[in-house]
Amino acid sequence: MRKLIAGNWKMNGLRADGTALARALAARHLDAGPDCELLICPPATLLAEIAPLLAGTGIALGGQDCHPDAVGAHTGDISAAMLKDAGCAYVILGHSERRREHHETDALVRRKVGAARATELIPIVCVGETAAERDAGRTLAVIGAQLSGSLPALAGADPLVIAYEPVWAIGTGRTPKQHEIADVHAFIRSELAKGTPRAATVRILYGGSVNAKNAQDILPIANVDGALVGGASLDAQAFWTIALAAGD
Numbered sequence: 001m002r003k004l005i006a007g008n009w010k011m012n013g014l015r016a017d018g019t020a021l022a023r024a025l026a027a028r029h030l031d032a033g034p035d036c037e038l039l040i041c042p043p044a045t046l047l048a049e050i051a052p053l054l055a056g057t058g059i060a061l062g063g064q065d066c067h068p069d070a071v072g073a074h075t076g077d078i079s080a081a082m083l084k085d086a087g088c089a090y091v092i093l094g095h096s097e098r099r100r101e102h103h104e105t106d107a108l109v110r111r112k113v114g115a116a117r118a119t120e121l122i123p124i125v126c127v128g129e130t131a132a133e134r135d136a137g138r139t140l141a142v143i144g145a146q147l148s149g150s151l152p153a154l155a156g157a158d159p160l161v162i163a164y165e166p167v168w169a170i171g172t173g174r175t176p177k178q179h180e181i182a183d184v185h186a187f188i189r190s191e192l193a194k195g196t197p198r199a200a201t202v203r204i205l206y207g208g209s210v211n212a213k214n215a216q217d218i219l220p221i222a223n224v225d226g227a228l229v230g231g232a233s234l235d236a237q238a239f240w241t242i243a244l245a246a247g248d
């Protein structure tokens, strides 16, 4: 399966620097595209402006969250249809920062996945343990519960992406050991296989302190089908180096 390298810009980027970054990536991609799929998820304010900059490059656009309802009185929220209308093909759902800062539960994430699917956006559903959960030996139990709670029935043919993001690895410069990543990704694959015969086609991304240096060690690990990159995705050269490592 071709790997997917996704940049989650989080709450970073004003019009000037956000469009400059998108233009820099678009120019590189047109010059010589890497042997992987690329996706950037800028802040919502930049989506409509960046969409035309990516047109024809093969770089996809994604949102960072959506509301579970299709429309209505939800001040400050964004619907899946609005993301689609702005040019998105993907949406990140259940990121640990949203679970923590906005008290998002598995049940809410599951409804958001339904909303994304109804709009034909590809959901990237994030799961991952805290440091305390890992230390207590509960990593797989926590991830199993997040998967079963956050995913609707998987019978359909709708595409789906899972991102394994250990909470303690996000923005810290720390990453799990290679065999720890392999264990969790194999577990996620086997959990998915319980619900769908097409588990082998679901991309499972690793996220958490992926950078230009460690990408070449992380991306070849079994069942790692790409990366969800935070900080390093804000630097065109670093993001590009990660993308090139995905094609090796």
Ligand code: 13P
Pocket (backbone or CB within 6 Å): 008, 095, 165, 169, 170, 171, 172, 173, 207, 208, 209, 210, 228, 229, 230, 231, 232
């Ligand atoms: P960092 O790459 O900055 O650790 O962030 C990872 C992340 O949360 C991507 O969604």
